[in-house]
Amino acid sequence: MRPGRPDARALIAAVLDPGTWRSWDSPPADPAEPGSDYAAELAAARARSGYDESVITGEGLLDGRRVAVVACEFSFLAGSIGLAAAERLTAAVERATAERLPLLAAPASGGTRMQEGALAFTQMVKITAAVAAHRAAGLPYVVYLRHPTTGGVFASWGSLGHVTAAEPGALIGFLGPRVFESLHGYPFPEGVQVAENLFAHGLVDAVVSAEDARQIAIRALAVLCAPREGLDPGPEPDGSVPAVGAWEAITRSRRDDRPGVRELLRSGARDVTPLNGTGTGENDPGLLLALARFGAAPAVVLGQDRYRQRSVAPLGPAGLRVARRGMRLASDLGLPLVTVIDTAGAALSKAAEEGGLAAEIARCLADLVMLDAPTVCLLLGEGAGGAALALLPADRVLAAQHAWLSPLPPEGASAILYRSVDFAPEIAAAQGVRSTDLRRDGIVDRIVPESPDAAYEPEEFCRRVGAVLEYEIARLLGGDPADRLTARLARYRRLGL
Numbered sequence: 238m239r240p241g242r243p244d245a246r247a248l249i250a251a252v253l254d255p256g257t258w259r260s261w262d263s264p265p266a267d268p269a270e271p272g273s274d275y276a277a278e279l280a281a282a283r284a285r286s287g288y289d290e291s292v293i294t295g296e297g298l299l300d301g302r303r304v305a306v307v308a309c310e311f312s313f314l315a316g317s318i319g320l321a322a323a324e325r326l327t328a329a330v331e332r333a334t335a336e337r338l339p340l341l342a343a344p345a346s347g348g349t350r351m352q353e354g355a356l357a358f359t360q361m362v363k364i365t366a367a368v369a370a371h372r373a374a375g376l377p378y379v380v381y382l383r384h385p386t387t388g389g390v391f392a393s394w395g396s397l398g399h400v401t402a403a404e405p406g407a408l409i410g411f412l413g414p415r416v417f418e419s420l421h422g423y424p425f426p427e428g429v430q431v432a433e434n435l436f437a438h439g440l441v442d443a444v445v446s447a448e449d450a451r452q453i454a455i456r457a458l459a460v461l462c463a464p465r466e467g468l469d470p471g472p473e474p475d476g477s478v479p480a481v482g483a484w485e486a487i488t489r490s491r492r493d494d495r496p497g498v499r500e501l502l503r504s505g506a507r508d509v510t511p512l513n514g515t516g517t518g519e520n521d522p523g524l525l526l527a528l529a530r531f532g533a534a535p536a537v538v539l540g541q542d543r544y545r546q547r548s549v550a551p552l553g554p555a556g557l558r559v560a561r562r563g564m565r566l567a568s569d570l571g572l573p574l575v576t577v578i579d580t581a582g583a584a585l586s587k588a589a590e591e592g593g594l595a596a597e598i599a600r601c602l603a604d605l606v607m608l609d610a611p612t613v614c615l616l617l618g619e620g621a622g623g624a625a626l627a628l629l630p631a632d633r634v635l636a637a638q639h640a641w642l643s644p645l646p647p648e649g650a651s652a653i654l655y656r657s658v659d660f661a662p663e664i665a666a667a668q669g670v671r672s673t674d675l676r677r678d679g680i681v682d683r684i685v686p687e688s689p690d691a692a693y694e695p696e697e698f699c700r701r702v703g704a705v706l707e708y709e710i711a712r713l714l715g716g717d718p719a720d721r722l723t724a725r726l727a728r729y730r731r732l733g734l
């Protein structure tokens with residue numbers, strides 16, 4: 238065992254419920270020519286490491302839930318993957334799929350085993366196919382990248398998790414740095430192939446120790462494996478509210494102390510697992526992606542974080558790509574999706590234009606309106622412009638009492654019509670932007686009351702919203718999935734008629 242880093246068995250013992258591990262492994266086939274150097278290396282690796290191959294597989298309980306586990310052992314020929322290890326891995330993933338088990342993977346590897354060459358290299362395909370079939374069966378795949386994870390392991394089953402965490406300080410990269418240096422004659426830049434840098438670039442969801450990995454996996458599976466059937470919606474929530482002036486609603490929605498999506502998750506949800514970035518090298522502080530439960534109802538939540546849009550950066554195209562990751566996740570796992578709109582408008586900049594802002598809004602609209610998962614949109618506060626519309630077209634649309642939706646901020650509309658921002662209140666009143674207007678026009682289905690303003694009662698308001706979300710999700714899950722898309726498309730086709 239390397240100092241401070243658990244080997245495969247110690248990691249499994251730290252993550253699973255005590256005494257529940259059961260190996261699935263039988264003795265591996267020996268790919269080495271008897272008497273060859275490689276045969277001697279394998280024998281030495283077995284004697285030195287106490288493992289019979291670089292991968293172990295099996296099952297156990299995680300907080301009482303049956304799970305399949307595959308893990309690399311780095312002390313066995315650097316956790317490298319040859320034919321025997323690939324076969325063991327693939328068989329375990331296939332068994333997890335057949336038995337409908339969630340799969341936890343813990344790679345740590347130098348990649349393809351160099352002694353076995355091209356045939357070992359192509360095992361990446363076999364392993365990836367097995368993982369893709371597991372995912373296609375709607376089963377959760379959670380990955381914990383350990384030190385070091387490189388090459389063909391990082392570039393196949395290490396990078397396909399629905400949720401991915403990494404070990405603090407772990408070297409995680411495509412080509413090993415000493416190989417790079419030998420090939421190029423100069424060192425690979427420092428601080429790049431490090432777990433924390435991957436987090437900063439939205440490539441992993443969390444950087445956590447082995448002990449904390451257990452809690453992350455428990456929380457994530459509480460959502461990913463939550464029952465989708467038989468949820469009780471309970472009594473219909475009260476949605477009656479008095480009409481307030483448009484400008485008053487807008488002013489209230491902009492208060493600094495108005496609860497946003499983070500407060501909603503803190504006070505109105507449970508089992509929250511924040512996810513991070515697109516998984517493809519981008520992140521956006523203005524878009525929060527998480528797994529969570531509202532009461533018993535599981536959901537992928539993607540929400541516009543108004544405070545971070547104000548304090549860090551306005552929502553850009555990367556944020557919408559994070560949102561689309563959330564949509565794919567919901568679709569892949571058959572999880573309900575909750576979108577939360579709270580934005581003063583998207584980034585207006587060279588970078589946003591060149592990063593494809595308009596096209597990303599279009600793709601969000603297209604993905605969301607066609608999504609084959611139940612969808613609920615919550616208009617929480619400000620709803621200005623295309624970035625708001627991008628998260629709107631759900632099966633059910635809820636609005637907080639003082640939330641609003643308009644093609645651009647009322648000041649912008651005033652500037653278009655009157656070349657001055659001074660007519661914003663009049664324009665807002667004329668444009669039908671209030672929650673009550675939106676309900677009248679068939680854009681919003683239900684209003685969540687504020688009494689009299691969410692800023693005065695943030696926790697109670699968030700709990701109220703959480704209860705309404707549970708009600709709506711439970712009702713959607715209770716309906717016929719085949720009718721859902723038809724009803725959604727008909728609803729948006731009818732708008733304005």
Ligand SMILES: CC(=O)SCCNC(=O)CCNC(=O)[C@H](O)C(C)(C)COP(=O)(O)OP(=O)(O)OC[C@H]1O[C@@H](n2cnc3c(N)ncnc32)[C@H](O)[C@@H]1OP(=O)(O)O
Binds near residue numbers: 314351358387413414
């Ligand atoms: C498609 C593909 O996967 S191609 C392969 C791409 N893989 C890589 O680029 C990573 C290559 N490996 C490395 O860069 C380093 O070994 C690291 C970063 C993984 C680990 O570094 P360190 O912890 O310093 O360990 P070190 O480099 O000493 O490796 C330990 C042993 O594993 C061996 N080893 C490492 N990777 C592999 C591998 N892929 N196949 C076979 N043996 C390997 C090393 O040769 C070394 O053997 P030795 O102790 O007999 O000298």
